[in-house]
Amino acid sequence: MSTAAVITLLAVFVVVLGVSLITRPRNSSTVDFYLAGQRVGVVTNSWAICGDYLSAASFLGVAAAVYVSGLDGAWYAVGFAAGFVPVLLFVAAPLRRFGEFSLADFLGRRLESDRVRLTSVGVVQVVILCYLVPQSVGGGITWELLVGHGILGLSPYATGVLISTAVIAVVVAFGGMRGTTWNQAVQFLLLFAALLWLAVMVTADGFRYGDEVPVHTEDPVMFGEPGARYGHLGQVALVITLAMGTAGLPHVMNRYFTSPTGRAARTTTLWVLMLIGAFYALAVMMGTAARDVIPRSVADHPWLEELTVDGVLRVPEHALPVLGRIYGEEAGLGLVAAAALIAAMSTVAGLLLASAATWGHDVYERHINPGATQKQAVRAGRLTTLIAAGLAAALAVLLRPETFTPAMPSLVATMVTWAFAVAGSALTPVVVLSIWWHRTTAAGALTGMLAGGGAAVAMFVTAGFLEPSSLRDLLAAPTLVAAxxxxxxxxxxxRRTSAPESIREVWVRMHGTAADRQAERLARMMVRRKGKS
Structure with missing residues (x-):
């Protein structure tokens, strides 16, 4: 255990808790708790979305995938970054103009159906759980490498899972969206700074990679050539799954409801595209550097022998922390490992808040206790936050990395792909159609969600029983078929059912100009006055 690394880790926890305490909501309204009063500026929101989106799968998983599979692993970076293009073009501004609390609330109101809302809640919870578990796994892996000791008789891995999840659950429960927003913004800046420092150090030292790097398979993997891990079909399926999944991720899309206007939501997405593009470029670079730097460093750093076999890391997700220790000794390890925990905790915060919004607002306020006071509704949201965190931590402890063989290069990236697959197959198609096709009906959306989500789950579960092949690659990234x-x-x-009667009003609300929306509001006021007179 490194004293410098532990001090760095504790400093991160202090910053996270301190930001939450300073920025906690002063009011107990649901708008403040879930949407930060809808007053989050463009720059702050773009940083917060990046902090929300750049999870352990992005920080640890992308570099790990590139480290294991070279150019094939770089498809993760392409898919993750490309996901905000459809968000920018088709979703961000209309979704914010409609102006609800969550994706489930948007679909329920747009299609005027409680069945759609409740079904959406179920799908959202599946997506959240699939995304939560790998973040907790990432926290456990990082703690195990950084600290190496458990508490209360727990293993180091289980201790990391429980501590990282517990800290962020408390942050969300008491800080709400306002505290979470500022935490995610600060965490993104720290995360990006750590990756940038590492890139500068590696570039200053210089790195190279050969055409062929042996790994523990019967045949060598061609690190510099695509196709060694995935065939052409697998590559396309993976990129489509990740690119389409973003628009259906509840923790990311809910952030757009915090923007003051539709234009602000679109501008925010432009900032996000630039920031995450730079981030993923650096992550791919670091994964490539690790393949050269780590084998050459074993002789000079005896501690690497415990983590490697023939110069290759046993756990690919250790690539960035190991680079940090090579170039910055214990302080460098602490910085990079703290950044990895930041990535996991920041995303967990957004996921828990999205879970609270769906259960607390869409279920408790609308169905269980429609007459709930604002305090009761916020209390329900906080309670569901803690329950979701406990369930994710329990599953992460059960799914230890060494007991699970991923279908893709990185365990964390594999598990996150499940979340993208369900979101991109069940939610994204229905959300986009609801925004852009006025004939979308509640019955159509309901059956579409069930068909897409059911097909995605069936396909990636089937992939777990197959040997590596093009078919397995397609089933493991099923959105290409399921969407x-x-x-x-x-x-x-x-086409066989009736659209909501309020479609004209809804259409103006989502797509009309400011003057159109003002005219629509005036028309409704005149109708009400005539009705009263």
Whole structure:
């Protein structure tokens, strides 16, 4: 255990808790707790979205995937970054103009259906759980490498899972969206600074990689050539799954409801695209550097022998922390490991808040206790936050990395891909159709969500029983098949059922100009006055 590394870790926890205490909401309204009063500026929100989105899968997983599979692993960076293009073009501004609390609330109100809202809540919870667990796994892996000791009889891995999840659960429960927003903004800046420092150190030292790097398989993996890990179909399927999944991620899309206007939401997305593009470029660079630097460093750093076999890391997610220790000794390890925990905790914060919004607002306020006071609704949201955190931590402890063989290069990246697959297959098609096709109906959306989500789950579960092949690659990243199925089912059923009567008003609300929306509001006021007279 490194004293410098532990001090760095404790400093991160102090900053996180301090920011939450300073920025905690002064009011007990649901708008303040879930949406930060809808007053989050463009720059702050873009940093917060990056902190929300750049999870342990991005910081540890992308570099690990590139470290294991070279150019094939770089498809993760392409897919993750590309996900904000459809958000920018099709979703961000109309979604904010409609102005609800969550994706489930948007679909329920847009299609005027409680069944759609409740089904959306179920799908959202599946996505959140699939995303939460790998973040907790990332926290456990990092603690195990950084501290190496457990508490209260727990293993180092289990201790890391429980501590990182517990700290951020408390932050969200008491800080709400306002505290979470500022935490995520600060955490992104720290995360990016750590990666930038590492990139500067590696570049100053110089690195190279050969055409062929041996790994523990019967045949060598061609590190510099695509196709060694995935065939052409697998590459396309992976990028499509990650790119389409972003628009259905509840913790990311809920942040757009905190923007003051639709234009602010679109501008925020432009900032996000630039920031995450730079981040993923650096992550790919670091994964590539690790393949050269780590094998050459074993002779000079005896501690690497415990982490490697023939110069190759046993756990690919250790690539960045190990680089940090090589170039910055214990302080460098502490900085990079703290950044990894920041990435995990920042995303966990957004996920827990999204879970609280769906259960507390969409279920408790609307169905269990419609007459709830603001304090009761906020209390329900805080309670569901703690329950979701406990469930994710329990599953992460059970899914120890050494007991699970991923279908893809990185365990953390594999598990996050499940979340993207469900979101991109069940939620994204229905959300986009609801925004841009006025004939979308509640029945169509309901059957589309179930068809797309069910197909995605069935496909990636089946992939777990297959040997490596093109078919397995397709099933492990199923959105290429499941999303078109969801669109087809939604369109066919919608054409045979009736759209909501308020579609004209809804359309102006989402797509009209400011003058159009003002005219619509004045028209509704005139109708009400005539009705009263």
């Amino acid at each position: 078109p199925l969801a669109v087809l089912v939604t369109v066919l059923v919608s």
